Amino acid sequence: MTTIRDFFMIREREIKQAANGSLYANFTLQKQLKQMPARLWDITEEQQETLVKKAMVKVEAIPRTYRQKQELTIQRIRLATEEDGISRTELISKKGLSREDLWHELRMLMDEIHSNPLQTVIRHLYSERLNRERLTTYPAAKSLHHSYYAGLLEQMVELALSSWHLLPMYPDVDKDKVLAACLLGDIGKIKALTEAIAPEYTDAGELIGQLVLSVEMINDAAMQTGISMDHPELVTIKHIILSQYGEEGNGIRSTVQAKSAEALFYYHMKRMNTDLRAFQMAREQGSGGWAYVDLFKRRMNIRGTTNWEEGKRDE
Numbered sequence: 001m002t003t004i005r006d007f008f009m010i011r012e013r014e015i016k017q018a019a020n021g022s023l024y025a026n027f028t029l030q031k032q033l034k035q036m037p038a039r040l041w042d043i044t045e046e047q048q049e050t051l052v053k054k055a056m057v058k059v060e061a062i063p064r065t066y067r068q069k070q071e072l073t074i075q076r077i078r079l080a081t082e083e084d085g086i087s088r089t090e091l092i093s094k095k096g097l098s099r100e101d102l103w104h105e106l107r108m109l110m111d112e113i114h115s116n117p118l119q120t121v122i123r124h125l126y127s128e129r130l131n132r133e134r135l136t137t138y139p140a141a142k143s144l145h146h147s148y149y150a151g152l153l154e155q156m157v158e159l160a161l162s163s164w165h166l167l168p169m170y171p172d173v174d175k176d177k178v179l180a181a182c183l184l185g186d187i188g189k190i191k192a193l194t195e196a197i198a199p200e201y202t203d204a205g206e207l208i209g210q211l212v213l214s215v216e217m218i219n220d221a222a223m224q225t226g227i228s229m230d231h232p233e234l235v236t237i238k239h240i241i242l243s244q245y246g247e248e249g250n251g252i253r254s255t256v257q258a259k260s261a262e263a264l265f266y267y268h269m270k271r272m273n274t275d276l277r278a279f280q281m282a283r284e285q286g287s288g289g290w291a292y293v294d295l296f297k298r299r300m301n302i303r304g305t306t307n308w309e310e311g312k313r314d315e
Helices: 045-050 088-092 099-110 116-127 129-135 151-169 175-184 203-207 210-224 232-242 261-285 307-314
Strands: 004-017 023-031 034-040 056-066 069-079 290-293 298-301
Touching (some): 023 088, 069 290, 099 151, 116 129, 129 151, 232 261
Antiparallel strands (some): 004 056, 023 034, 056 069
């Protein structure tokens, strides 16, 4: 039987009571792209006090499949020590991701936008220190895709870079509006999530949602810089943002449907990026073959090959 021995950060924890009256803990353990559900039976009082959210732990566990998903049954667990030489940033970051490089790319892409109103709003929002700190550290989601340290920044840059390369194929699509949407489309997530390391939804995130929060931030920036909230270019950007999920995306329904070329372009770029990065995370978390992926609500071939193809290779 396979045993996993590795370091993780506790991203989520829930204490529950078993049928026999004993207590157990359900965890979500994170290491880079991996977010693994795990269970510890018969949790002690001392463990309840120490094995909390954001704690770094060394785990020895047995993986098993439950309801088409892989989860860990913890055999041994302890807090990481200084001697282990493990940093929290290492556990919650994507391997090879550089915030500095991504920030440099974003600044370069910002310069590709020539519309004065759009430039003004973007630079105003990004110039605020708290916004900048959150934009460069927050994940893009709690789970499913880009759900790691600086994942939000990474997805914004990926969307803008991909769009910049593809836009020459569609000369009738306004480059400024698409790039501005890439940099502003998810800015409301810095108010929808509580923090960068083990985020939960804020009250505003739960009650209003990141789409409306993004539009509110754009409206506030426009007011503070003397630009009308009804400026045609800003209205277009707000439409792109509010229509980005289509009729329904992962349980989220847009308030309006895409009604411009730029909104259609952004919707499909965002959908492709989100889907493929979710697939990448599922591949990192799985052991190969087929696995149920929450984002798609079905089993996916995360191995990338079929049994028939593997048989042909062996001939």
